[in-house]
Amino acid sequence: MSAEEERFLKDYVPREYPSVALAVDLVVFAVTGSTLNAAFVRRGNHPFKDALALPGGFVLPDEDALTAAWRELEEETGLDLGEHRAHVEQLATFSSPKRDPRMRVVSVAHLALLATDGRTLPDLARGSDAAAAEWLPVYNVLADGDLAFDHREILAAALGRLAGKIEYTLTAARLLPEEFTLNQLRRVYQAVWNTTRLDAGNFTRKMTGALQDSGRKVTHGKGAPAAVFTVRDEYLSPPLIRPAK
Amino acid sequence: MSAEEERFLKDYVPREYPSVALAVDLVVFAVTGSTLNAAFVRRGNHPFKDALALPGGFVLPDEDALTAAWRELEEETGLDLGEHRAHVEQLATFSSPKRDPRMRVVSVAHLALLATDGRTLPDLARGSDAAAAEWLPVYNVLADGDLAFDHREILAAALGRLAGKIEYTLTAARLLPEEFTLNQLRRVYQAVWNTTRLDAGNFTRKMTGALQDSGRKVTHGKGAPAAVFTVRDEYLSPPLIRPAK
DNA sequence: CCAATAGTGTCTATTAGACAGTATGCT
DNA sequence: AGCATACTGTCTAATAGACACTATTGG
Numbered sequence: 011m012s013a014e015e016e017r018f019l020k021d022y023v024p025r026e027y028p029s030v031a032l033a034v035d036l037v038v039f040a041v042t043g044s045t046l047n048a049a050f051v052r053r054g055n056h057p058f059k060d061a062l063a064l065p066g067g068f069v070l071p072d073e074d075a076l077t078a079a080w081r082e083l084e085e086e087t088g089l090d091l092g093e094h095r096a097h098v099e100q101l102a103t104f105s106s107p108k109r110d111p112r113m114r115v116v117s118v119a120h121l122a123l124l125a126t127d128g129r130t131l132p133d134l135a136r137g138s139d140a141a142a143a144e145w146l147p148v149y150n151v152l153a154d155g156d157l158a159f160d161h162r163e164i165l166a167a168a169l170g171r172l173a174g175k176i177e178y179t180l181t182a183a184r185l186l187p188e189e190f191t192l193n194q195l196r197r198v199y200q201a202v203w204n205t206t207r208l209d210a211g212n213f214t215r216k217m218t219g220a221l222q223d224s225g226r227k228v229t230h231g232k233g234a235p236a237a238v239f240t241v242r243d244e245y246l247s248p249p250l251i252r253p254a255k
Numbered sequence: 256m257s258a259e260e261e262r263f264l265k266d267y268v269p270r271e272y273p274s275v276a277l278a279v280d281l282v283v284f285a286v287t288g289s290t291l292n293a294a295f296v297r298r299g300n301h302p303f304k305d306a307l308a309l310p311g312g313f314v315l316p317d318e319d320a321l322t323a324a325w326r327e328l329e330e331e332t333g334l335d336l337g338e339h340r341a342h343v344e345q346l347a348t349f350s351s352p353k354r355d356p357r358m359r360v361v362s363v364a365h366l367a368l369l370a371t372d373g374r375t376l377p378d379l380a381r382g383s384d385a386a387a388a389e390w391l392p393v394y395n396v397l398a399d400g401d402l403a404f405d406h407r408e409i410l411a412a413a414l415g416r417l418a419g420k421i422e423y424t425l426t427a428a429r430l431l432p433e434e435f436t437l438n439q440l441r442r443v444y445q446a447v448w449n450t451t452r453l454d455a456g457n458f459t460r461k462m463t464g465a466l467q468d469s470g471r472k473v474t475h476g477k478g479a480p481a482a483v484f485t486v487r488d489e490y491l492s493p494p495l496i497r498p499a500k
Numbered sequence: 501c502c503a504a505t506a507g508t509g510t511c512t513a514t515t516a517g518a519c520a521g522t523a524t525g526c527t
Numbered sequence: 528a529g530c531a532t533a534c535t536g537t538c539t540a541a542t543a544g545a546c547a548c549t550a551t552t553g554g
Contacts, residue, residue, distance in 0.1 A: 015301045022357050028316045029274040032350070032361055056260045071273045071359070075350040103348040103363050105277070105320040112267050114316070116277055116361075118348050193505075212544060214507060233505025234551040248542085251493070438533080457517060459534060478532025479524040493515085 030105075030116045034079045035066035035161065037101065037168035038087070038122040040131050040145065041185045046201040047131060047145040048165065049087065050157075054141060057111050058158030062151070064165065065143055066117065076100060079120040086143055087124075088135030095125040097184040101168055109160050119164045121171055123184040128194050149204050173202055178249035180220055183241050189224060191236035192217060199250075207253045220246050275350075275361045279324045280311035280406065282346065282413035283332070283367040285376050285390065286430045291446040292376060292390040293410065294332065295402075299386060302356050303403030307396070309410065310388055311362065321345060324365040331388055332369075333380030340370040342429040346413055354405050364409045366416055368429040373439050394449050418447055423494035425465055428486050434469060436481035437462060444495075452498045465491050 038049040050062040065086040069078040079098050084091055101119040109115065124132055136142035148169060151157070157165065176182040182198045183190065196213045200206055222242040227235035283294040295307040310331040314323040324343050329336055346364040354360065369377055381387035393414060396402070402410065421427040427443045428435065441458045445451055467487040472480035 015304070027276040027313050030277045030314075031272040032275045032277075059260070068272050069275075069350070072352050074352060075348060075361075100347060102345060103320060105314070105363065107317050107319060116320075118350065192507090209544070209546085210505085211507070211509090211546080216543090227506095229552065230505080232503075232553060234507080236506060248496070249494075251543090436533090454517070454519085455532090456519080456534065456536090461516090472533095474525065475532085477526060477530075479534075481533060496516090 032069040061158040063158035075118040097123040277314040306403040308403035320363040342368040
């Protein structure tokens with residue numbers, strides 16, 4: 011930095027600019043069986059008392075939004091995020107002046123994925139907030155549920171992002187343990203796309219190119235043992251296209 | 256709103272929350288020939304005095320970010336945005352605490368597209384700011400140019416978004432007049448992807464399904480007259496895949 | 501043996517990409 | 528005529544999607 015620039019910054023007095031509170035909201039996804047679930051908190055206060063809402067919180071002065079999202083994810087789930095192979099990415103920013111009736115809050119929404127074995131959802135311990143978060147099936151909530159603020163719009167945006175992204179990446183594997191079978195992966199796709207139309211045979215052929223076969227096999231009670239894979243390439247080429255409903 | 260809720264909001268006193276200045280930055284693209292250009296302003300003050308920067312400004316108290324982006328686009332270009340068929344969409348939010356050394360400024364970056372006839376770039380009148388914006392070829396700036404703040408990262412994100420989006424949508428047509436020829440459209444693709452590998456014949460075949468033939472033809476000095484199209488479907492199916500470089 | 505799952509084989513219709521060929525209009 | 532551009536035709540290799548088939552396990 012030049013001496014001139016240092017002098018400038020030292021003497022800099024900011025004009026009055028409109029200021030806002032900066033928050034993050036989280037759409038946390040996890041899969042059981044062939045169902046896509048998201049984490050919700052039940053609001054204890056007005057506005058939107060007793061309605062479902064997405065977990066979230068304010069961005070601290072020394073954090074960027076992504077760091078705040080990771081912190082809130084850990085605080086609101088109480089989980090070991092390493093064990094759950096958590097993935098967090100920025101989704102979009104919601105900035106309508108009236109989205110929170112109390113004051114101006116701009117929210118940077120984030121998409122978070124947690125790994126499960128496909129059988130049980132992670133236990134959501136009560137974090138710093140009074141009420142623990144709960145898992146609910148995404149497609150049910152979008153069909154029926156009332157959500158606080160603009161959280162329905164955020165949830166829909168997150169689902170759209172995830173549904174699109176797994177067409178051309180192996181992001182779906184972030185919803186599974188590091189090692190998984192093709193059947194597990196196919197169930198994740200079916201959960202996210204809310205469909206049962208994925209042919210197991212064709213799915214195998216299209217995916218194996220991007221996967222690494224561990225050489226080991228695993229058995230799930232019934233049926234032939236299944237090969238265990240890890241992700242080799244993060245990108246699918248050609249992409250797997252979502253079937254028309 | 257219930258009486259109880261009204262009472263709550265009336266008596267609501269916000270706690271102290273960290274506040275930030277909220278800004279928008281704009282990546283404004285337009286095409287001439289087979290070159291993708293973006294609009295830049297030359298900074299007159301520290302920090303980053305004399306460096307190139309993206310146009311932008313602060314979000315006003317009663318605006319959301321998208322509205323602010325439209326307003327700044329009009330102010331900084333001085334153009335009739337209707338005539339240029341402007342398209343603006345949110346790109347991503349940049350929130351590193353130190354991205355502006357003067358104070359905390361969180362920027363919601365936006366992608367803007369302006370239509371040209373493919374021959375000349377719109378004249379950028381000097382707006383409310385002292386210096387007029389200028390057009391520069393995007394790939395040159397990314398290769399050589401120094402940009403202020405984190406604007407190189409924003410520019411790269413915008414280019415990536417546009418390059419990806421035109422694979423499966425006709426967003427590229429927003430860089431052309433409402434009516435255009437397939438040759439014009441192909442030049443836009445080549446400009447955005449920085450390639451010359453698009454076969455004109457195959458391009459015709461793949462695009463015509465999503466386009467509406469006006470029935471009219473137009474001639475450009477040399478060669479056979481070209482059919483004039485408008486956009487019929489915003490989505491391309493199947494997508495047009497970017498050739499490997 | 502039966503049921504359920506894993507994974508491969510096969511067939512057909514469609515498509516991409518390369519490139520040839522024809523038509524049109526300007527100079 | 529000569530040339531540049533617009534667009535269609537054709538060929539080949541690759542692919543998707545449907546579905547049959549075999550193999551392997553537990554009950």
